[in-house]
Amino acid sequence: MAKILLVDDNEISLMMTEMVLSEMHYDVTTATSGEKAIECLQQESFDLMLLDIVMDDMSGIETLAEIREIPEISNIRTIFLTSSSHRADMTEAIRLGALDFIRKPAYPENLLSAVQQALLVQEKDTILAVDDDEMSLLAIETLFGIRYDVRCVSSGPKALAELEKEKPSLVLLDLRMPGMDGLEVLQRIRDIDGCEDLPVVFLTADNEADTEATLFAAGAMDFLSKPLVMQVAMQRIRRILELKHLQDSLHDEVNRKTHAFHESNRRIINLSMQIIHALSGAIDAKDTYNKDHSMRVAAYSRELAHRLGKPAAKLSEIYNIALLHDVGKIGIPNEIINKPDKLTEAEYALIKSHAIKGYDILKPISEMPDLAIGARWHHERYDGKGYPDGKVGEDIPEIARIICVADCYDAMSSDRVYRKALPQRLVRQEIERNMGTQFDPTIAKVMLQMIDEDTEYKMRGNRGE
Numbered sequence: 397m398a399k400i401l402l403v404d405d406n407e408i409s410l411m412m413t414e415m416v417l418s419e420m421h422y423d424v425t426t427a428t429s430g431e432k433a434i435e436c437l438q439q440e441s442f443d444l445m446l447l448d449i450v451m452d453d454m455s456g457i458e459t460l461a462e463i464r465e466i467p468e469i470s471n472i473r474t475i476f477l478t479s480s481s482h483r484a485d486m487t488e489a490i491r492l493g494a495l496d497f498i499r500k501p502a503y504p505e506n507l508l509s510a511v512q513q514a515l516l517v518q519e520k521d522t523i524l525a526v527d528d529d530e531m532s533l534l535a536i537e538t539l540f541g542i543r544y545d546v547r548c549v550s551s552g553p554k555a556l557a558e559l560e561k562e563k564p565s566l567v568l569l570d571l572r573m574p575g576m577d578g579l580e581v582l583q584r585i586r587d588i589d590g591c592e593d594l595p596v597v598f599l600t601a602d603n604e605a606d607t608e609a610t611l612f613a614a615g616a617m618d619f620l621s622k623p624l625v626m627q628v629a630m631q632r633i634r635r636i637l638e639l640k641h642l643q644d645s646l647h648d649e650v651n652r653k654t655h656a657f658h659e660s661n662r663r664i665i666n667l668s669m670q671i672i673h674a675l676s677g678a679i680d681a682k683d684t685y686n687k688d689h690s691m692r693v694a695a696y697s698r699e700l701a702h703r704l705g706k707p708a709a710k711l712s713e714i715y716n717i718a719l720l721h722d723v724g725k726i727g728i729p730n731e732i733i734n735k736p737d738k739l740t741e742a743e744y745a746l747i748k749s750h751a752i753k754g755y756d757i758l759k760p761i762s763e764m765p766d767l768a769i770g771a772r773w774h775h776e777r778y779d780g781k782g783y784p785d786g787k788v789g790e791d792i793p794e795i796a797r798i799i800c801v802a803d804c805y806d807a808m809s810s811d812r813v814y815r816k817a818l819p820q821r822l823v824r825q826e827i828e829r830n831m832g833t834q835f836d837p838t839i840a841k842v843m844l845q846m847i848d849e850d851t852e853y854k855m856r857g858n859r860g861e
């Protein structure tokens with residue numbers, strides 16, 4: 397699928413053209429100014445640019461003129477979109493190498509045929525010929541000039557300077573030259589950015605096997621014997637360039653596919669995050685007196701995990717597990733969750749069942765098996781007196797021990813249906829008092845640090861409500 401950069405500062409016109417091109421199954425990227433277009437071209441490669449001529453800050457002509465000055469993007473095939481047919485503009489556009497003009501509003505059939513034509517235009521390959529012998533350069537220019545753009549230079553240093561400015565498709569390099577010989581030139585070429593894989597074909601008068609081996613070992617693509625035999629030289633160069641184009645398009649295709657893969661991966665991750673947030677919102681909505689409890693517990697858990705030295709990649713996973721720790725409450729009636737009076741034994745048993753209920757809800761999510769762990773074991777106690785399984789100490793998964801501390805901290809530092817938030821001093825005392833009994837002492841100690849640093853008691857729920 398060809399990649400097209402569409403540049404237009406009129407958003408409606410941009411949207412309509414984009415729609416037509418997307419319908420035709422082109423991969424379209426849009427830019428609303430010349431400046432943004434240049435940025436896009438520098439970030440990824442495109443097969444074609446559709447460029448509006450009349451734009452506010454920087455006209456299409458000015459944009460293309462600037463692009464033609466930037467070597468790595470200067471070759472972009474360009475079609476102009478125009479509502480005017482100002483002759484000066486047209487002349488300048490042609491001078492800048494515009495392939496076509498499409499009048500706006502663009503009719504789909506005009507657009508399609510112009511785009512198809514432009515994509516068929518093959519740019520001429522460029523050959524940089526390096527030889528100290530003028531006659532030899534003349535022969536090369538005559539031989540290859542019909543089919544390729546040939547640039548000739550008479551020494552290694554001149555070739556290197558030329559390569560810094562513009563990259564050809566191939567270099568024809570004389571081996572024996574005074575001063576810097578071909579082999580040294582090749583080594584220096586490889587050090588130039590973007591020339592690491594540039595095909596270099598040697599021109600050599602000696603047919604020694606040793607020379608050939610040395611040239612190949614140095615990274616030569618091929619060599620041609622002097623004097624050049626027209627048919628052989630043409631065939632070899634044509635094949636090398638065909639191979640190069642195949643490799644380039646394969647490389648582009650791999651890049652495109654990798655980009656598409658990362659993009660779809662990013663979308664899937666975003667979607668998962670959004671679903672997890674929506675679910676945690678649904679849990680918190682049931683508890684009318686403790687809004688955003690899950691979000692705060694998740695934030696505290698992530699901070700605890702961070703301070704416990706968990707790697708950055710783990711932190712968002714821990715955040716998500718904590719966000720859903722109370723998901724089982726979805727199965728508990730609202731009037732019990734929000735009951736201001738003391739719960740009966742049966743009601744308390746029902747509340748406690750949210751741990752197993754949550755586990756059962758999350759267990760089928762096989763892509764994130766740890767989600768279920770937080771839900772099931774966040775009410776376990778370090779001394780084994782918790783629920784639902786009475787697990788003891790390090791038998792309780794660490795993430796559940798972290799959530800347990802964060803959960804109890806938030807319960808104490810938020811207004812509840814039956815009481816206001818506790819003063820920070822009391823919250824601290826409670827955490828300290830339950831170290832080693834209810835809480836894992838290492839994690840509780842980190843929580844105490846966080847409390848001590850929070851001198852304004854900002855880590856609180858339902859503030860000002």
Ligand SMILES: [Fe+2]
Nearest residue numbers: 721722774775
């Ligand atoms: Fe809970």
